[in-house]
Amino acid sequence: MPDQALQWKPQLSNQKGPKYLALVRALREGIREGKLMPGQKLPTVRDLAWRLGVTPGTVARGYQIATQEGLLQAEVGRGTFVSIQSARLGPTEPLYSNSSYEYREGQNDGVVDFRSPILPDVGQAAALSRAMAEAAREVNDQYLKYPGLRRDAYCREAVLEWFPPGFSLRSLVTVEDVVLTLGGQNGLSLVMQCCLRGDRPVVFAEELAYPGFRHAARLHRAEIQPIALDDEGMIPEALDHAARRYNGQLVFITPDAQNPTAVRMGTARRIAIAEVARRHNLQIVEDDCYTAPVTNLPAMRTVAPERSWYVTSLSKTISAGMRFGIVVAPDGMGEAGRLTAQHSYFGLPRPVTDMVTRLFTSGDAMRLRFAAQAEMDRRLKMAINILGAQEITWQEGLSFLWMRLPLGWRSSTFVRMAEAEGVLLRSADEYVLQDGHAPNAVRIALSGGVSEELMCQALTRLTVLLQNQPNDLPV
Template sequence: MTDTSWQPDLPIQSGPKYLALVRALRDGVRRGDLAPGSRLPTVRDLAWKLGVTPGTVARAYQLATQEGLLEAAVGRGTFVSAQSRRLGPTESLYQHPLSDPAADGLIDLRSPQLPDVGQSKALAHAMAEAASSLGEHYLEYPGLRRDRYCREAALDWFSCCSLKDMIDADDLVLTLGGQNGISIVLQCCLRGDRPVVLCEELAYPGFRHAARLMRAEVVPVKLDEEGMIPAALDAACRRYGGQVVCVTPDAQNPTTARMSNERRFAIAEVARRHDLQIIEDDCYTAPVSGLSSLRAIAPERSWHVTSLSKTISAGMRFGIVVAPEGMGEAGRLTAQHSYFGLPRPVTDIITRLFTSGEAMRLRHDAQDEMARRLQMVVQAMGSHDMLWQPGLSFVWLKLPVGWRASTFARVAEAEGVLVRSSDEYVLADGHAPNAVRIALAGGVPEDRLLRAVAKLRDLLDTPPRDLPV
């Protein structure tokens, strides 16, 4: 085993330093700069060379070791894993945390924090009611069918969409949020040592993380202004095969694209041709009228995943999967094998929100507040090139010539504003457009939000080529 003098160039990396170092380690392995068996610098030596704290390097080494890139030998040091040569660009399990609290003083526009439109009061009331009815049932496991009362109440969530007359409680699987719902579907559908899943070339990172945890190969599919292109999906299936495709027809994350009905039927036809199961990600529930759910178009193979995280409460971790026809029991059995079902306090509280009508009221009020904030942000950004949807809680900002997405995100952070670079939505070897996603941050006071947007606008007006040296 040989020592390496490897030293990454962290200034070109975006985000927290420890994550930038993990990405640099991946890149070094992928390019061959870090050969399997090479001994890395000690934590203190690398920290001194990079000008960061030893804790930053230690945290990066620990994460890369968990990922399989590195291995630590007590008393001898940290080495590039012999298995790292097998970790291609689509195989590393962790790239970015799905949730990462911002440091004090930073305005976080990375995730659409919810505005409080009465959730705190409604949840407190529902919790008090649930506590007053505690009984011996709390001593039992949730069970495969003991959550039926909550599933029946949860049907109210679909009262305004094309699924309302097509589904019943037996079709529903209750999950620990939308991310967990995606994982449950993949567990139900994927088979073999190296399954293939397909997703949009710009996609929610959580889907890729869930697929990698299943040791699946993730294949990106090209997008246009309506989202996933049916011909590109067909070509990817012919080349790579595939068992599952994940699409976001109503509010593509991060580009905000929405599929027409014609496009939805075309995607379903390709899925039937290649016997794909469809994950329909509907966690961003933008107001939609007159458009069909993929679960309505292809009920024999579509898994509709939604949650309360973007409109009522992210902390309650409550999601719903509408399984394909006849697959609800299989989905609930998979969930039971994973976590025995949702905690009884959660199902009791959420059931009261549904049956009282509070869930739908809070949903609409939160969307109205986000729509108002969206109008403020769009007006404040002026003529800059943005994509958005009424009622959606984020916008997709295309950067002018002179900016790169990772550089813009880094400079914005230096100005006290956090945004998500397009790099976070592509596979490691994919093409990241010069764009960033800006969330509306319902929990940030309006004056701070507008100041943050003004800082972003000023950066857009002064790209690096025009900045003084």
């Protein structure tokens, strides 16, 4: 019997949808039909990938979903087995027989993507076109030179206009504090290059955190220690406990719009985090790339100016394709940050700095920022009206919300069933750090790139899904 399972080769060519979901359905069908028996060992990821002509990542993801559903069980050092708890399963047709969604490889017809915010066009295309045309008319010999440490000063000066009146950094930041980066992700990497020392530096991050931080830490050979969260974000006592146990160098937080939970950190909590950071000599990375609407809450760069790195970008409000990010370095560290940027990528391309400077100095950047947030806020309230019976965390003007699933649902199962209905989401699993516990929740990012009608239809399909217990649904 084990040999039979090891030689198992499902036929995926006649299955609809992504290959990893087709593999899950084939596993479910094989167990239901008795072709795969409880306790049997399955082929290794690489072996099955080679036989099926797909990538190992496709098989690994299919195995992971099937394991989360209880179809399989993985044993370290031994392999993957059909779960001894696997029951005979029902039909493997789509969730709803009248579903209008049909996924075709390489196409996204009818799919609504709520995985990452998609900006609405509130005038960005026209503004960028104007800025590009104006910059093109003034090309000079500066384009023949490397950007240099000082040649972007004109753009750094203009960037100060990104901090609106009422924001705590407005009157504190100078042009010498600013470092220009190739987007927010590049900004995180630059801070790590400036701060981390040693072969295996330790960094602290929220137990549910933006995956890009995890990837950047891995590139810098850093070990991440997760810190517990509550309804205000990172818990200072948990950070203090971890800092006493590990010799950390840096702590990553998102105080204004925690990603993915959408909670906001109060002033007292920010001060407490800063006190812990001082006690243990930690540098603070404040991620504000979602640029939540302006509040009277102080930025960490205001609370602890000697150790806080403020990171933001234009990606969530104006243009993700511009790849323009801003780092406000701690007091006296701006030159070190720009030197790191020089050594890493020689500074931003001149066409980008010329265009962005015109966006800021013309007032277009601020106008577009608030217009995009207003549009996202309008769509957010539509989403809340549709999903209102669910447990949701959100903020006005923010482009995503956090939804805890009803009892009985697993986030991975819900995401898979939503995908079968043409709605793409991110489960809590994607934000969990190593050895962390994923709550049964999903993040829903708003899509400004689809019609309101299509967006509402997709959200309504989610509410229909949530009205049922997963064990009662045909799979």
